[in-house]
Amino acid sequence: MKRKKVLGFLGLMLLSLVSCDKDFNTVGADLIGDGNYNFNRYPVQHLTAYTRATGPVQTNNMPLNALGVFEDPVFGTTKASFVTQLELNSTDPDLGIDIEIQAIDSVYLYVPYFSTLEDTDDSGNNTYSLDSIHGNLSDSFDLKIYESGYLLRSYDAVNPSEIQRYYSDDKNLIEGNLVSTQLNTSTNTSQNNQFKFLGDEIVIYETDGEGHFLDSDGNTTIDFSQRVVKERMKPGMWLDLDKNHFLTRVLEANSTDLFNNNNFKEYFRGLYFQVTPNSGAAGALAKLDFSSGYIVIQYHSRASASADLKKKSLKLNLSGNTVNFLDNTYNTNYQNVLNTANSNDEMLYLKGGNGSVAFIDLFGTDDTDGNGVADELDEIREHGWMVNDAVLTFTIANDVINFDEEAKRIYLYDATNNTVLLDYTYDSTTASDAKYNKYVFGGILEVDDNDVGTVYKFRLLYYINNLLQSEDIEDLKNIRLGLAVTETIANVANYNLRNTFDLPVAIPSGSADFTVETVPLSSIMNPLGTVVYGNDPSVLEENRLKLEIYYTEPN
Structure with missing residues (x-):
């Protein structure tokens, strides 16, 4: 018909x-x-x-990645870990000489959460609600950060014309090649073994470079209400990282390792975010855009032998190849x-x-x-x-x-x-x-x-x-x-x-x-x-x- x-x-x-x-x-x-x-x-x-x-399933280079623990009464428990390469924000950096990380310097990692601005008070303080986080926000899990020694390839080693695929069960490739001790060892346990997704605005204050807060006149102050806000950041993962490790591995690296990002990713092969459930806690799991995250390395150096030590910073972006690892019970x-x-x-x-x-x-x-x-x-x-x-x-x-x-x-x-x-x-x-x-x-x-x-x-x-x-x-x-x-x-x-x-x-x-x-x-x-x-x-x-x-x- x-x-x-x-x-x-x-x-x-x-x-x-x-x-x-x-x-x-x-x-x-x-x-x-x-x-x-x-x-x-x-x-x-x-x-x-x-x-x-x-x-x-294939999980490399996804636009969003999961991190945390999620206990679903119908399907069971999912544990999500993650590995990412790092890239220099500015390649071939001039770090200066006599490089050191002082007590007032810090090395921190920041990854913003998905959030919505709900209110701003008269002082400019912002209140947010978090999005794309599942489970109980009051529950914690154990989060450990390591340097990975495994090179995440872009192309298949056997057939270089094919894109390299990594899968949700490839975790052993990373865990068998860790090259550091735990890097997030802050005394603030909400950054490591009692990690939680916190919804508070992150505020950074102006300082004189010597660890003292400044007021609006540029004078040092110990009065919290007089501090001048330098930057307000959306809620996100904030982790203080081991300063000596980044001094040795990044600031004191050979100049060829920092010359371009291909060299850098071959040298410093990435960070691994390892997740372990805490006993008695159901945990929480967030969907994150890690590509919007970064690491800031604060340090002091001299521009020349006769110059004074000055505070500087080097930024590393959480960019490059990534893999999400998913363990289900x-x-x-x-x-x-x-x-x-x-x-x-x-x-x-x-x-x-x-x-x-x-x-x-x-x-x-x-x-x-x-x-x-x-x-x-x-x-x-x-x-x-x-x-x-x-x-x-x-x-x-x-x-x-x-x-x-x-x-x-x-x-x-x-x-x-x-x-x-x-x-x-x-x-x-x-x-x-x-x-x-x-x-x-x-x-x-x-x-x-x-x-x-x-x-x-x-x-x-x-x-x-x-x-x-x-x-x-x-x-x-x-x-x-x-x-x-x-x-x-x-x-x-x-x-x-x-x-x-x-x-x-x-x-x-x-x-x-x-x-x-x-x-x-x-x-x-x-x-x-x-x-x-x-x-x-x-x-x-x-x-x-x-x-x-x-x-x-x-x-």
């Missing part, structure tokens, strides 16, 4: 109308047919969906889910990091005529429907998941071709928070009047229309979608799995095994998870995964 590649006019009207409204309205129920058209809703009958574990129930390879699950467990994703066959796997297309899709195509909307709904298993730490958005993608769906591409809607852009395409957590999560919905108008109108039979074979939690809807890159795995073929006739090699990067960056119902017959009908197609049929 020949079909015109026509997108329904009503569908276009619908998308233009909903593009300014985040709410998912019931489409089709209120449409009234006239003498020429009948408006109908068709619930797809043969959906299948199932969970699969990702195993270790799964809860028994979740581990059992991962160990059971079903072809149609009662519940779908989605977890970020090295967790789990789901795969969906929208029209099942029956293919009695052997044409490589699901029988239900064949039948629908024969009707010549003009699709006005298509909505895929995932109902949240609220008796399983804890809403307080539930993924606020999930991502639906073309797992066959590892790319976005047409509806993602055509959706240009934006929100005040960029994480909620493309809200017509959907995947955003919907809540009821009690702020309890209810469903995630996706609109698949363009995708379903393409399936029904396409003349190319190859477009219809092995139709499989992927579903994962997402940190940001804007990032649709894919990262590799250490161990690929095969899924059952979508349509048995003549198809090869479906091999999964990648997962969305945005899922790896998000430590949270969610649990939604699948389409197994054991699920109550009102909770089942459902795809509803709203269409116009000529009389």
